[in-house]
Amino acid sequence: MEDRKAVIVGISGASSSGKTTLARLLRDVFPGTFILHEDDFYRPETELPSKDGLLDWDCAEAIDIPEMTRALSHIRTHGTFPPFVDSKEDQNSIGACPVSDAAIAAAKSKVAAWLQPGSPGHSILQDASNPSGLRMCVLDGFLLYSPEMVAGGVPPLLDAKLFLLVSQERATQRRERRDGYVTLEGFWTDPPGYVDKIVWPNYVEAHARLFRDGDVEGDLDEDVLGEMGIRAQVGKGLDVDMETTFNWAVDALMERLEEMAGRR
Incomplete structure (x- = not known):
């Protein structure tokens, strides 16, 4: 690999698709891993755009993209959480873990074996036996592969x-069960109809190109995913349970890290 101190994993999808839950699970399974949240780069509330008479927290204009790219560059170079980022997202609750203790323990064992001498993952990541290895940063965010993020240089x-x-039904149910969100100014609670008026339409607009015929509840466009280097559970349908998604993500990351190390 090129001279760097960390690898960065992006997890994106609609609001309430399970990004933060998955990020925290991966942090627990892969050694030397920490989390950066797209939500930590929200602009001040006074700078947010409005849509249909409501503040729009769910668009690219609400995110300080240059500051986020600066943070990602710092992580690659130094392998540490950016000292200039004040994380608010970890103060938000995501509820009970939907993955069983047995599945988490099995994943930890799988990764630990993968890191052992003679195994494909040996010496890639930082752990107790390899302090000079790479750290892993997981970045979760609802817009990571949007046209605005591409223009801002995030995906590379x-x-x-x-x-x-x-x-849409599951995302709405999950989001409406949340109490709210810690913000720079205090605490935000979605007003009535916010998901239908703001969250879901913005998701459709930002991600239609990843799907055939632009239908975000239809089939993914595998050609577009391939061009962008995006991995997804193609053909599994919507609303895959988190335990299945977690196991898929662990395998996908081990495969990707082996590719980067030239072992595949």
């Missing part, structure tokens, strides 16, 4: 790109 800074699917 991501070494692995995962995309989670969810139906």
Whole structure:
């Protein structure tokens, strides 16, 4: 690999598709891993655009993309959490873990064996026996593969790109169960109709090109995914349970890291 201190994994998908839950699970399984959240780069509330009379937190204009790319560059170079980022997202609750303790323990064992001498993952990541290895950063965000992020230079800074699917019905149910979100100014609670008026239409607009005929509840366009280097659970349908998604993500990351190390 090129001279660097960390690999960066992007996890994107609609709001409430399970990105943060998956990021925290991967942090627990892969040694030397920390999380960066797209939500930590929200602009001040006074700078947010409005749509249909509501503040729009769910568009690219709400995110300080240059600051996010600066943070990603710092991580690649130094392998540490950017000291200039004040994370608010980890103060938000995501509820009970939907993955069983047995599945988490099995994944930890799989990764630990993969890192052993003689195994494909040996010496790639930093662990107790390999302090000079790479750290892993997981970046979760709802817009990582949008045209605006592409224009801002975000995808080239991501070494692995995962995309989670969810139906509008499930996303709405999950988001409406949340109490709200910690922000720079205090606390935000979605006003009535926010998902239907803001969240889902913005998701459709930003991600239609990843799907055949632009139908975000239809089939993914594998050609576009291939061009962008995005990995997804193609052919599995929407609303795949998190335990299945977690196991898929662990395997996908081990495969990608082996590719980067020239072992595949």
